[in-house]
Amino acid sequence: MRVPLRAAVLALLAHPQLVGQKDVVRLGAVVFLAKAAHRTCRVAITARELGRWLGVHKSTIDHEVLPALRKAGLIAPIVVEEQDEPLVSYFRVMPLWEARGATGSPFHLQKPELATLLRFIEGLFAPGWGPASKTPPGLLAARQARGAATDRLAMLLLALHARPDGRVPLTGGRLAQRVESYGRAVVTLARMLACEVPSASLALKRLEKAELVVLTAGAVERLRVPAIAVAHRAAAASKHDAGAPSLKGSLEPPAPSQAPGPTSVCEHCRDEEARETFPLEGDGWRQGSFEDLGMEHFAGEATAHGGFHGQEATELAGQMLNSLPEDESETAHFHADHALGADLLPQPADHCGFSGEAVGGGGDLPERACTREESSPGRPPVPGRAADRGAARSPLRGEKPDQSSSRWHVDPAAASGVLEAWRSVSGGPPPxxxxxxxxxxxxxxxxxxxxxxxxxxxxxxxxxxxxxxxxxxxxxxxxxxxxxxxxxxxxxxxxxxxxxxxxxxxxxxxxxxxxxxxxxxxxxxxxxxxxxMDTGSDCEACGMLHVDRRALRQRAAAQVAARLAVSVSDQLPRAAFEEELRQEWQRQGWIRAAQHEQDAEARRAREAARAARRAEFEAAEAARRELPCAGCGRERAGGLCGICADGRVVEESVGEAAEIAVAAWAHDLDAERRQLIARKTESQVRAEVEASTQRGRAEGAFEETVSLMGKLAAELSLAQVRRQALGHLAWTDEARAEAESAYAAQMRRRHLFNTRADAEEAAQEASRAARWRTAEYLLRTRLGALRARPARVKEERATDPYIQQADSVRAQLRHTQPAADADRGTSGHGEAGLKATAGCVDEDPYAAGAARVRQALAGARA
Known part of the structure; x- marks a missing residue:
């Protein structure tokens, strides 16, 4: 129980919004966490009452604690209005509310754990209520005013970290020179409180002066919390007085207790022995010991009010601090409601006392039935069972714990208890x-x-x-x-x-x-x-199965009632109902079998189709591998050998390099200059390829290696042409405009940088990035337009009737004899004039139409 409580408190104190806050604010968050209701995560408390818990005035709560917790998002005020009831104000603890269902969160605490944390804090600094209160004031109840919250928080953390013998594990390693004079205990408390070492030193001195902690100086420092050790000794003594069974002789069963008194404790805590030396891990932590922190246990060392004196220490909220309940034995020793540990049952000698049995404390049966229905014949009742603990219940224990999550827990110290029992009987370890x-x-x-x-x-x-x-x-x-x-x-x-x-x-x-x-x-x-398994909730799939089975039974009952002409609500003959249900189950089985058969047929058909497609693919692949090379005719080359494939890659690279060059340097030029640039680029790439292949042949490489060298040279030349084209396009007007715009936009954000030089450097980087992005965009768009132009020209020629007519006229003019110069209306330039006319016709469609008119006139004259 100690581990989850300590984890929850430390996680709350480590909240990002609480780091750096005052100790009174942090302690207030812990009090809200402890007092929150498990189901609603709400706390109903006034500022005055919270001030009594924290040891400060009401104004401090109103002006410092509550505003800080609201701003941090740890509490949220809620107003609830019930019918015919006044308005009630609550505070919802948000870490608990947000951790609902999150099993891995440290704030996912169960109701017993929250109640244990509250009882634990009450034992430390509860203010105490009423003249006849059942909750006495805590050890620090009388500590008020300046430093009270720090002392309470320090005492809480020390108590949570203390072992069953009261010793607090101190910080290990070598201390820094500046804090070595304070001591290891002060450094440990400073780390717990996340404060400066001098502040922790003052808090520890105040606690030591109040005799709440004992600091032993020397070569090995030791810090003890006497209240923790006293609580564990009192718990062990109460368990011993309750008549816990012991092992004597040959593991005989213990004698049944005559009448368990109100001080009997649960079987879970029975294996915890009162030892002076405890294990380092502190496995023996048991809550529910602050009930016994009366003055008689301190033997005059400290009073119930923690050693603080004054008028506030004599009377608090109408209750004398040195007053205790009249019958303290009647109070419940509180700890989490959990399942019982394993019992050591009487067994023959050949079992060695280790049968692997585990008693679950009633199993799934109610408490009133477990002692009668689940008890073995002849076995004496076990003290502290559920039936014996009924009188020891209290509201803080949680009257209805979550049995689904707590009934199967096993005491982790059960094995160690059995080992100790074996050693006490046999004098040594088990075989x-x-x-x-x-x-x-x-x-x-x-x-x-x-x-x-x-x-x-x-x-x-x-x-x-x-x-x-x-x-x-x-x-x-x-x-x-x-x-x-x-x-x-x-x-x-x-x-x-x-x-x-x-x-x-x-x-x-x-x-x-x-x-x-x-x-x-x-x-x-x-x-x-x-x-x-992840959430612990009911399985939806299992619920659907249960619903289906319930519907099947209802359908069978309806059919039997219809056949017998009675109502479904009447008592149906059991034999007829069972027969109808059996037949219904048989029909469902036939349906499922038929469905399975259909699924199997479909699966076999899919597998057959998959096998057929695989066979077709393998046959096609084998046939393709037998094909000769389409370029050089080499046999069994798979349609194309490696040398021809490399040659095709070279041609594609040469063509792409020419397109990139035209798009970059001849985008706005005429067709003749485009062709000139394209031929020049192609010649350069081919020259690189030829030089590479010649070098390979001179070195005596195979023909396949030579072709591969040529392909690599073509790819490298293509990459070089692309880099040069991007470098050229990066300095165009469009790229320059984009770079200037990016530079100006980044300089408008210069207030985000420390210096102007940093802003200018970022602006220049943004300008370079914008320039290169624009260059890539221009190259991509120009290549797309260049590659789409030949296809568009072909499409226009195929669909435009005027262009088709002009093409037909040109074809007729090429096959028609030339007319006389006088008939053509020319000055008679002979063959040169005819060629000039033909050139004009090829370039201008209107000239072609005029030539056709002249031809028609010449035919009419003839």
């Missing part, structure tokens, strides 16, 4: 107890006891491989960002809870074939036991 791999320790925590019974290395290797394969399968379904370890851990916990009191005879087989595989009746890969 076989396998250690869980470190990489899979968190995943296999629910089944740690069953893993411990794997006596062969091969069995452990097989189970480990199965676990890793299941984790990879989960990541394949949900993606690499999913918490596959958490999903598999929950699955193992459910399987162990379902096992109940049945003995696991084969641990390896149980883990591989029963616990690890996913169980789903629907085709959805995200379903396990009818629930979504």
């Amino acid at each position: 076989v107890w396998a250690t869980v791999p470190k990489q899979l320790a968190d995943v296999l925590r629910p089944v740690e006891m069953i893993w411990g019974r794997l006596d062969r290395i091969g069995a452990r290797w097989r189970v480990e491989q199965a676990v890793r394969a299941e984790l990879e399968a989960l990541r394949g379904v949900f993606g690499p960002g999913v918490d596959a370890e958490r999903i598999l851990k929950r699955r193992l916990g459910r399987r162990l809870a379902e096992q109940g009191e049945k003995v696991v005879v084969d641990p390896a087989g149980w883990l591989i074939r029963w616990a690890l595989p996913r169980r789903a009746t629907c085709p959805d890969a995200r379903c396990d036991d009818g629930h979504r």
Whole structure:
């Protein structure tokens, strides 16, 4: 329970909007988080009451805390209006509200966890309420005014980080020289509070003066929180007084408790022993100990008000601080409502006390039935079961916990408890107890006891491989960002809870074939036991299957009622209903079988068609490979050999280079100059190709190598022509205008740069980019227009009737004898005049029409 609470508090304090805020604002956010309702995430509290929690005045809350939290987006004011009720103002805690459904968020806290956090904070600095309040003031309740919020926040963080023996892990490594004089404990608190070291030193001195922390100086510094250690010792003592079973002799069952008193605790906490030396990880954290932080536990070291004196320490909200409830034993020791751990059951000597059994605390049956219906014959009742804990409930525990997510949890310290029990009985370790791999320790925590019974290395290797394969399968379904370890851990916990009191005879087989595989009746890969593995909600596909089956039963009932002429609501004969339902299921089976057969036929037809297409392709490919070369006639060249293919690439490169040259340098020139530039470019590219091929032949290369060298030379020449064309187009008027426009636009944003030189450099870079983009655009558009011109001329000649008539006239003039000079109306220039006339006709269609008229007149005169 400590880990999620500490993670939530640290995540809240590390919120980007809280970094750098005052300690009173940060502590106010933590109080809002703890007091928020689980379902609505709302808090109803006044400024005066919040000030009592934080140890400041009401005006500080109104002017500093609430405005800062609203601006940071951590709380949102809500006004609720009920019918016939006055308006009620709430504050919604937004981190909790936004974390609903986000299982990986540190703010995704369950109701028991929120209640535990509130009870924990109440034990530290709750103000206390009423003259006969059941919630006494916390340790820092009397600490008010300047620095009160810092002291409360420091005490909260130290208590959350403290181990069960009260020791706080200090910062490791070598300290900096400027903070070495303060000590390692002060540096640790400064890192927790995210403040300067001198401020942390003052806060720690105030807590030490109030005897709330104990700092041991010396070669090895130690910082302890006595309240945590006292709470754990009190919890261990209460468990011992509750009659927890112990192992004596040959593992005999404990004697049944006569009448469990109100101080009996749950079976979950029974394996926590009161030890002076605790493990480094602090696995023994148990909440619910601040109920016992009365003055009698401190033995005069500190009072309930944390060692602060004054008038405020004598009476607070009408309640004497040194007053406690009349019967403190009647109060509930609060901690999260969770499933019970594994019990050590009485077994024969050959079982060695390790049967792999796990008691689930009632399973799926109600609490009132679990003690009667799920108890083994002859087995004594276990103290602290659900039936015994009914009187110890309190509103803070959560009267209706989420059984779907909490009933299968297994105590992580159960295995260590069994080991300690075995050592106490036999005087040494068990003959076989396998250690869980470190990489899979968190995943296999629910089944740690069953893993411990794997006596062969091969069995452990097989189970480990199965676990890793299941984790990879989960990541394949949900993606690499999913918490596959958490999903598999929950699955193992459910399987162990379902096992109940049945003995696991084969641990390896149980883990591989029963616990690890996913169980789903629907085709959805995200379903396990009818629930979504990622969200925990009900599986929609399984719901649809249930609806279909329900509809099938309703249809069968309607048919039976219609055949018997009775109402569906009447009691139908069971035999007739079962027969009709069987026939309906049989018809559904026939329909599914026919559908499967049709699907199989369609699949076979698709496979046959695919095989036929593959055979046709292979035959066509084989025939193509047998074809000779279309250029040189070489046999079995696949239609074109490598030398001819390289020659075609050379010709294409030469033509493209000529087009680029014409588009770049002769776009606005006449046809004669275009042809001149094109021929010049082609000659240059061919010269490069010829020089490369000659060099290859001189070196004695094969003909295929020579052709390849020519192709590469043509491609390099084409790239050079393209670069030159872009360089020419980059200095055209269009490119210059675009560059100037980009430069001016970038200079209008010079206020975004530190200096004018930086702005001019960015403007020049934008100008160069715009210039080259314009050059590429011009080259692309000019090439498109140049390649479309021959096709457009051909199309116009094929569709225009006037051009067709002019072409026919030219054809007739070429085959007709020339008329006399006098008939033509010329001065008689002989053959030269005829050639000039023919040239004019070729160039001008109107001249062609005049020639035809003259020809008609000459024929009429003759």
